[in-house]
Amino acid sequence: MFLKNKTIILGITGGIAAYKTVDLVSQLTKLGANVHVCLSKNASKFVSPLSLEVMSTNKIYSGQEQGEEIDHIKLADNADIVLIAPATANSLAKLANGLSDEMIFDIVLATKAPVIIAPAMNSNMWQHPSTLANLEKLEKFNYQIIEPDSGLLACGHIGQGRLPDNEIIIQKLIQALNQNSKSKGKILISAGATREAIDAVRFISNKSSGKMAFALAREALKANYEVVLVSTIEVPSDIKSQIIYVETADEMCAALKKEFDDSQALIMVAAVADYKIKNSSDQKLAKNELSNLELEKNIDILEALAATKQAHQKLIGFSVETNDALEKAKSKIKKKNLDAIIINNTSAFGADTADIIILKKDNQQETLSASKNIIAKRILESCIENSHDIISVV
Numbered sequence: 001m002f003l004k005n006k007t008i009i010l011g012i013t014g015g016i017a018a019y020k021t022v023d024l025v026s027q028l029t030k031l032g033a034n035v036h037v038c039l040s041k042n043a044s045k046f047v048s049p050l051s052l053e054v055m056s057t058n059k060i061y062s063g064q065e066q067g068e069e070i071d072h073i074k075l076a077d078n079a080d081i082v083l084i085a086p087a088t089a090n091s092l093a094k095l096a097n098g099l100s101d102e103m104i105f106d107i108v109l110a111t112k113a114p115v116i117i118a119p120a121m122n123s124n125m126w127q128h129p130s131t132l133a134n135l136e137k138l139e140k141f142n143y144q145i146i147e148p149d150s151g152l153l154a155c156g157h158i159g160q161g162r163l164p165d166n167e168i169i170i171q172k173l174i175q176a177l178n179q180n181s182k183s184k185g186k187i188l189i190s191a192g193a194t195r196e197a198i199d200a201v202r203f204i205s206n207k208s209s210g211k212m213a214f215a216l217a218r219e220a221l222k223a224n225y226e227v228v229l230v231s232t233i234e235v236p237s238d239i240k241s242q243i244i245y246v247e248t249a250d251e252m253c254a255a256l257k258k259e260f261d262d263s264q265a266l267i268m269v270a271a272v273a274d275y276k277i278k279n280s281s282d283q284k285l286a287k288n289e290l291s292n293l294e295l296e297k298n299i300d301i302l303e304a305l306a307a308t309k310q311a312h313q314k315l316i317g318f319s320v321e322t323n324d325a326l327e328k329a330k331s332k333i334k335k336k337n338l339d340a341i342i343i344n345n346t347s348a349f350g351a352d353t354a355d356i357i358i359l360k361k362d363n364q365q366e367t368l369s370a371s372k373n374i375i376a377k378r379i380l381e382s383c384i385e386n387s388h389d390i391i392s393v394v
Contacts, residue, residue, distance in 0.1 A: 003028060003032050003033040003170075003173065003174065004031070004033070005032060005033075005034065006032070006034065006080040006081065007034045007036065007079055007080045007081075008028060008033045008034070008036070008080065008082075008083060008173065009036050009079045009082045009107055009111075010028075010036070010037045010038070010085065011040070011082065011083065011084040011085075011104035011107065011108070012039050012040065012047060012084075012086070012104075013043055013084065013086060013090070013091040013104070014040050014043045014045060014046060014088060014090075015046065015087075015088045015120050015121065015163075016154045017120040017162070017163035018043050018046035019046055019047050020086075020163055021037075021052065021085060021086075022047060022048075022051045022052060022055055023166060024085065024169065024170075025037065025052055025056050027170060029057065035055075035056040036061065036075055037049075037052045037056055037058070037060050038061040038062065039052075039061070040062075040091070040102050040104055041062070044062070061075070061103055062103065071103070072110060073110055075111075076106075076107045076111035076112075076113075077110075079111050079113040080113055081113050081116065081176060081177055082108060082111055082114070082115045083115075083117075083118070083169070083173065084115070085116075085118035085120075085163065086118060086119065086120035086163045087117045087118060088119075088120070088121055089119075089125045089126075089131055092117070092119060092131060092134045092138065093130070093131075093134050095117065095134075095138060095143070096134035096135075096137040114142075114144065114179075115142075115143045115144070116143070116145075116146065116169075116173065116176055117138065117146070118145075118146040118163060118169055119135075119145070119148055120148055120161060120163035121161050122153060122155050122157060122161055123150075123158075123159025123160050123161045125161070126148060126159075126160055126161045127160075144172065144176055146164055146169060147164075148160055149162040149164050149165070150162065178221075178222065178223070178224035183224055183225065184223065184224050184264075185226065185264035185265075186228065186259075186262060186264055187220050187225045187227055187228070187266075187267065187384070188256060188259050188260060188265065188267070189217050189220070189229050189230070190213065190229075190230045190231070190252060190256065190269055191210040191213030191214065191217075191229055191231035191232065191269055191270055192208055192209075192210040192213070192232035192270055192271070193208035193233075193271045194246075194247065194248055194249045194272045194298075195247050195248065196248055196273045196276035196298070197248075198280055198281075198285070198290070198293065199280060199281040199284050199285040200281065200282055200283055200284045201284050202285075204273050204275065204276065204277070205273060206271045206273065207271075207346075207349040207350065208349065209233075209350040210232075210233045210235075210269075211350070212348070212354065212376070213229070213231070213267075213269035213270065214235065214236055215373050215375070215376035216267055217239050217241055218238070218239060218376070219373065219376040219377050220376075220380060221239070221240065225264075226241075226242075227241035228243075228244065228259050228263070229242065229244070230244045230246060230252055230256055230270070231244070231245060231270075232245070232246055232247055232270065244259075248276070249272045249276065249299060250276075252301060253299050253301045256301060257308075260305055264313065264314065265314040265316060265384050266313075266314075266315055266316065267379070267383075268302055268315070268316065268317050268318060269318050271318075271320070272298060272301060274298060275295040275297055275298060276298050277293055278293075279292075279293065279294050302336040302338065303336050306336055306337035306338075309337065314339040314340075314383065314384060315336070315337065315338045315339055316338065316340050316341070316384075317332060317333075317340075317342070318341065318342045319332055319343050320344045320345065320346060320348070321343070321345070325343050325345070325357075326343065326357070329343045329357075330359065333359065339360065340358060340359060340361065340382070340383040341359050342356050342357070342379065343357040343359060344356055353369070353370065353372065354370075354372055354375055356368050358378070358383065360382075360383070366378070
């Protein structure tokens, strides 16, 4: 889990969106984070301190208590990250000008940890020149701002000012934490279906959409891996990794060979055509000429890379079969010297979900029926990071 054992200080200020933080704390805790909540004086009017205490399993702070330790310094020193959500217009002004009249602002001034701010307010307040000026100041402090969403606001206005969904906030936390940590290593991921030219307009290919590979790239980046994506199809703009575009099996093999030596792992998601045309043409062939085509076998990329595989490297394959899938996958693991293989079925092509089996070389098996994002997380945990917590998600 990417937030496991991370200490998150959550500062909640006095806006109506504060009620949403109960679920946010619950989700962060389930992801393994150690959440300490600090309420502003007005925040408790909008959210129950008891609910937050139950969800976080930690005491709730609102002011300095008597004792040997100075609470705001202790929290500031222990923080891996500080999150202010929701941040009102008033709290933005205080943060921008270094005011310290409440405990959460003391923590922000005292911490060396990254600070993320998720504003929520009326749309006119959000667009006011003073708010914009304060945001500009905060960015100069290297505080990260999560822009509010647009929609129907509590005041009845429609516009920008809603607290972003928890999933967006959590993603920003993960990204910020990863920026401050050392890369775990380089992972190669292949994506899409190769195309083997028949002539100037026709080719041999298959139905692979690249969605599983893209999900793996996103999750690997979140987990702070360096990702090199070798793809036959356009990569979504949100995936900020090195991208190498190829078309044929030979081109993909050459690109992967070049990048493999210093990689920790290759996850071979791409669906590579088994055969190519021996006598392909750079002109469009007539219909009667198509019957004279000769096929020749493509290189098996995983077998080729297995020959140069070092002890610390891992090869993960994918297999799509319509019958005897498990036995065929066991044969492929042995033949291609794989560490694991992901057994898929044809219903996964182009879909956002999949039913898979993770089969490891020691015959350990794990079944999942879930979104490709969840599957991607588990593949990384199980096959790359060697988590032995076997789960079955249905």
